[in-house]
């Protein structure tokens with residue numbers, strides 16, 4: 061646009077701004093009559109210019125506010141006070157169709173001779189309010205949910221300091237939400253032995269290497285110094301620029317659940333041991349005694365043997381040898397069922413004996429390699445190791461058809477390492493149906509806070525390694 065004089069230039073500029081402003085502008089006189097409205101204003105209130113000119117400004121607001129607004133207007137004319145836009149005050153407006161609007165209004169005025177003009181700058185914030193209400197409502201639901209859930213919710217900043225924790229969390233920790241905020245999670249609420257590994261995964265998340273974790277467990281230590289076991293799932297939180305600025309974790313206190321699971325496992329294993337003892341006793345006192353009675357009867361026949369022919373004598377000797385063998389086998393089974401040898405001579409001797417009895421009954425080469433002091437072990441640990449090795453040898457013999465079975469049991473300074481490997485068929489631990497054998501073995505190891513690793517392939521056979529901390 062070409063502009064020639066400076067006053068013309070100013071006039072044209074004002075008109076241009078007035079006509080094109082995205083903000084609604086309305087001008088009223090001191091009596092509240094509307095004398096000018098820009099297109100944005102007409103658009104908001106849905107009037108034409110002809111319709112709006114001459115209306116009272118109070119027409120654009122709810123009827124019940126008419127009186128109070130009139131008195132405000134009169135005061136404003138007497139004592140004008142400029143009100144900036146976005147002062148946080150939201151007012152209600154009324155469209156021509158009587159529909160309500162939410163508005164933010166800035167006020168200004170101009171005096172020209174005796175005339176006084178009120179200028180209103182109007183923003184339609186109905187949509188913004190709707191969204192804010194929605195967000196407030198969702199926040200309310202979230203707060204309610206965080207209050208009723210049994211889970212602990214925790215948000216840590218990238219240094220591991222607590223940004224948010226819900227009521228459940230503060231109850232578990234034994235500190236108020238206020239006291240918890242700002243404290244370092246790792247230094248303050250994790251036992252020493254959990255800090256390094258937990259921080260390792262936390263740092264991986266902070267560095268963007270892991271987005272979400274699978275369920276994992278770790279202990280926390282509460283205000284009273286008591287440990288609780290929690291099952292966690294965590295995810296990263298990113299800001300509007302996509303940068304990771306916090307880690308959100310959801311934890312479930314499984315302390316009691318784990319105690320009752322452990323008690324069940326322990327009861328199952330104890331039940332098995334009782335049943336084995338009963339069986340061993342039955343074998344020894346029942347079948348064993350019966351066989352030795354038959355043996356005695358056979359012995360009684362011996363002085364008479366001279367009267368019989370060679371064939372009879374050979375059959376007699378054969379029966380006697382088989383009976384002795386059966387008796388020995390029953391004794392061996394009975395001994396393995398209740399490894400008394402374990403209590404009397406310790407784990408090393410018991411494992412050697414186990415190896416000897418199995419070696420004799422198969423063609424498989426059994427290699428036993430024992431290291432460290434296996435004598436002075438808690439009977440619970442030595443019985444578990446004995447049963448574990450027994451199950452793994454039995455699995456190799458029953459399922460693998462191996463040539464060799466190697467057994468290593470090594471006592472280190474703070475753990476016992478057990479490896480049982482065979483060069484048989486191998487199997488896919490993901491595909492086979494796990495029986496009582498492996499599931500009991502895992503229960504035993506879990507009860508001792510150890511770990512099992514099964515490595516098996518059709519080419520090289522199976523290797524099962526187990527660590528048991530001491």
Ligand SMILES: Nc1ncnc2c1ncn2[C@@H]1O[C@H](COP(=O)(O)OP(=O)(O)OP(=O)(O)O)[C@@H](O)[C@H]1O
Pocket residue numbers: 455456458459460482484485486487492493494495496497498499522
């Ligand atoms: N050393 C092994 N070589 C090949 N397959 C094996 C071996 N050990 C285990 N398996 C496979 O894993 C399965 C599960 O073993 P698990 O000991 O749990 O049960 P099981 O031996 O079949 O029965 P049980 O409850 O009497 O022990 C076996 O049935 C077998 O298919």
Ligand SMILES: [Mg+2]
Pocket residue numbers: 451454455495496497498
């Ligand atoms: Mg088995």
